[in-house]
Amino acid sequence: MGRRAGFLLPGLPQLLRGRVLGGGFALFLWLGLLTLAVTRFDRVRGALLGDLDDWIALLTLAMVLGGVWLWSFRAGRRSMVTGRGSGEGSPGALGQGWRAFRRNRMALLGLGTICLFYLAMLLTPFLAPFEPEFREAYEVGGDMTRRLAAPSSVHLMGTDEFSQDILSRILYGSRISLTIGLLAVGISVTLGTFLGAIAGYWGGLVDTAIMRLVDMVMAFPRLVLLIVIVALFPTTIFIVIVALAFTQWPSTARMVRGEILALKEREFCEAARALGFSRGRILFRHLLPNALGPLIVVATLGIGNTIVLEAGLSFLGLGVQAGTPSWGSMVSDGRDYLMDAWWVATFPGFAIVLAVLAFNLVGDGLRDALDPRQSEGARR
Amino acid sequence: MLSFSLRRTLLAIPLLLGVATLVFFVLSLAPGDAASIYLRPGMTPETLEHIRRSMGLDDPLLIRYGRWLLAFLQGDFGYSHFYQMPVRDRILAALPNTLILASGALFFAFLIGILVGVLQAVKEGSFLDSVLSGVTLFFYSMPSFWLALMLILFFSLSAMKLWNWPFSFPVSGIQSPGADLLAPWDQFRDRIHHLVLPTLTLTLILAGGVARYVRTSMLDVIRQDYIRTARAKGLPETRVIMKHGLRNGLIPVVTLFGVYFPFLLSGTVLIEYVFAWPGMGQLMVESILRKDLPVVLAGTFLFGGMVVLGNLLADLLYGVVDPRIRQSDG
């Protein structure tokens, strides 16, 4: 029964067994994407001849549809074999964490939201009702009243002063906002982990040097440095990302150093040393994996903060080049219309809040699951 | 402990100079001529040359740097070409405004944050806890400038036009024009009135972070053995929480205060921008855009100094509230 149901509709076997959240999400995702593929069939077909964005979207669509189905199918079959859905996976720290995380409803909701956001980002070419720069009013013979049009069935979130569709721009803007967060945090966490681990493990002069550098960057008023870099130098997305990353790594470095210092004293490390493993091997194979939990938490919470920070820069009129949609710049552009066209600034603002909220929910959930004692630092 | 902290603080001075040096070179190497900001149609090259000279831009970079460093070490922050006044005076005009705004917001944020956090920890797992968690996280996730704009819409415009509230809060500035003609008490009230919206914005956003932190650290304590012992002894719950829980649970919050301390100067940038609050944040943004190098350098030094001071403060406070540290370190 479960097998057949899984074959027919992904998520159904889980739903039937009472796992409402997972099954419901799978079902919702699968049906939603299927609907999208059918209603926008011409675009999906057109994507075969399209550019890289279209291909990515196509690939995403196919993989998610197939993936969800496969997952549901296999989960259904396994449950038939074993009778129970659990018992899979390694009992390692991360595996235990995931099980703890799965019990946290709010965190799962956040994770789902994040998945949807990124999915929407990847599928933008199929999802967006309009091109991001489709300016109805300024096309030949255009109608100027299409500018600052209130939300309607055509433009779900209204239009801005160029008559561009806000919903489409939020979708296209997610590329910048979500990517900037991910990349900047990726770079900063990598850099911070590397330096922090070296400082913590080697100690001595290396430690002192790295920690002085950390102090120096920490003493830097972050927003000031960002404004200097972004305002005075020709801005590209690359510069914004690098600037964000290079002002963020010290907190990671500090945390990793502390973790390593603590782990260094533990038995398993002594054992590894006794076995004559090289320093590099001990550090990267034994110590760092054990510090992974708090790292993931820091990274997740960091993405949210970075999105807010980028929005702040854009709000000051800095940040990514004008014309390229990003949530922050959309709020900034829309604030002049706050009183006569509230939708221009409001919806991108909601997008920011929602995305950051989701990341923070997941971060909280991860912290509770992986590392209940980890306390959070301050923002900014 | 004290000597360690002092040593760290002394070490911080070259560090801060390093930070300012970096800013000096980054700003000086930015494309474009700082003097060209003052170019106006019809100006002659000779005039431009004079502007450059009076801004001290006609010397090579290293000489300019040496001159700045020498003056800076003697306590001379230089001259702001944009505001046409010594940097010291310009900063002294902005500093109190930011301090008032930020200290008020910090105070309320810690007050509300601690209250909410403790309440949540005591009622862990209850409906109230979930709701408060959601609310604090919501504000914690919100871009401050966005909240500021929304508050202006609600508390000033809508309050006045849609709902006919008998009052609305001023949306910009630190006082009403002409407030200097009022009686001292009314002047004071006028200032408080102007503080409401910006302080509210900052408080809402900060309190979320504080509450989350307090909740975690209180929960840590409540799960400890001695609390259980106290409960087992049959002490009333409020007493357990107030006497044993709060005391130990709030210790880490002291470090949080150290972390938030630099915020007194540098945390209000975007809020000042929206509420036309003539403080350090607005000054710094304006000066960076005008390439008013001496102001930016002095500001950076001050901001950085606050971070160092904050660390020192955290160290010291921690020693005060938690004697164990003092002993083990001393």
Added chain:
Amino acid sequence: MRRSLSLLSLVALSITACVGESGDGPGAGLGDTFCGPALARVDSFMATFAGEEPTGGRYGGMVVVGTVADMHGMSPRAAGDVGSAQHQQFVNLMTLIEADESFDPMPYLATSWEVSEDRTELTFRLREDVYWHDGELTTAQDVAFTYLTVINPASEYPNPGFFQHYLPGEEGVEVVDSFTVKFHFQPHADILESWRGLAILPHHLLGDVPTEELSTHPYGAVCPVGNGPFRFVSRAPGESWTFQANPAFPEALGGRPYLDRYVYRVIPTQTTLLAELITKGVDVYVQMLPNHAATAREETGLTVLSFPYPAIFFVAWNSRVPELSDVRVRRALTLGTNRRQIIEGVQGGEAVLLNSGVPPVHWAFDPSLGDSLPYDPEQARSLLIAAGWVDRDEDGIRENLDGEPLVIELIYNQNRERQQVGEIMRVQLRDIGVELRPRVMEFGAYMSQITSEERDFEGAFVTFETGFRLDDRDLFHSDAVDGLWAFAGIMDPELDRYLDTLQLIPDRVEALPVWRAYQNRLLQLQPYTFLYSALRRDGVNERLQDVVMDPRGDWATIRQWWIAPQDRKTP
């Protein structure tokens, strides 16, 4: 809890400390040696009028004007920014002459003037009852001092070109007696126009200051002492300037202004400024955004005054760049830009389309010119084909014979209007196969790029506040092609001839045909794509009466503004 209590008292303490501090004014402690005594003298002179001032009726009340940017102040250097220039002319200082509604010269500080027969001398006769706010009389000495200061590049005065025909140095000016001053120059067209913009400075306060130090002297931004209708009271940098009515202002010029107080407030976010206007926190919102004007018009108790302003907005094409050296390409760019639609979209229709650098408020403006070069993508396309630009690889962008695409970078500084126009032009020009790449730059870098010798740009948005005295030689004359302002870098003997002639014909009727010919030649050469001259919009609270806004400036009529007693509010 005890700790938090002490924190609270700390906050309260710092608030009260600041309240106490504001009483001294920010001038206290700044430039003590100069400002302290100077402002003290102002106070004691003003105290002599106590009780004598007219009261009742229209006299009294306070007005707050809100803008997005702080003023530089009253030094000659500051005259480059619009707010400061107007405060120098109309509020704190005085000019020799002012303009009436039809822009004809009117006596102000000067009662009369005389141009010699051969047009080489100009004699001003000054009022004898104008006092500096510290009690000193304004004399011919002040005028001569001001003139000598501003022609010295060290003063950083932005418009030395006003006096380029004058005899060099001290030969150009002659103090005849205490209230008569005479200037010597080569004959030229607009003799009086320059004197409308130049505010006279106090010689008795600044005479000893070396000109090089004037731009850093506290007089300009910390404690200006003027002679105009309003005296300086205090300034909180980045926040506000406060002025008070000058009771000593000459009766013949209207005497003491009606307003007791006038405050210039800085509110950097325009949305906040609009909110302040609506909630009656400010009385005037200077230079409104078009959509804010629409919002304010719907509010009760507010009016929006829109008026033409002598400013022009254009795209300068750098003809030194190979693609743009071809006049056909530049013409095609203009023809391919739907400027009427831009005016509609960006300015809400409130702008005048331009085809030359003569703004609509100038007497030589030719309205018929606006119909030239209308939006014509078809013609633009054929011009581009004729110039050798054809879309050879069918990607929508034209290429030349070498296969290089027609890509033009357009630079501008961060500014909503420019960003909007740039984005619209990009869409429009793509239609004729040109790829326009708008690029935002920081203001200093942008200015450097368009004025430096390298001229490392292709197209640039430029806004010029032209004023009423037009002299385009530094823009288009061959002699100035290496100067700061020759963005386009065109050299054309015919244009040179017109430009030279225009500066020498005093008679407007005689000059008009030359202006026409000049503008037609510009039309042919298309060094710029002229866009428009936008109306300036000021939102005004209706409690403020007799506010007239016209091209002379937002503050030109501030002496007449008044508030009925029942509308005055105590702050």
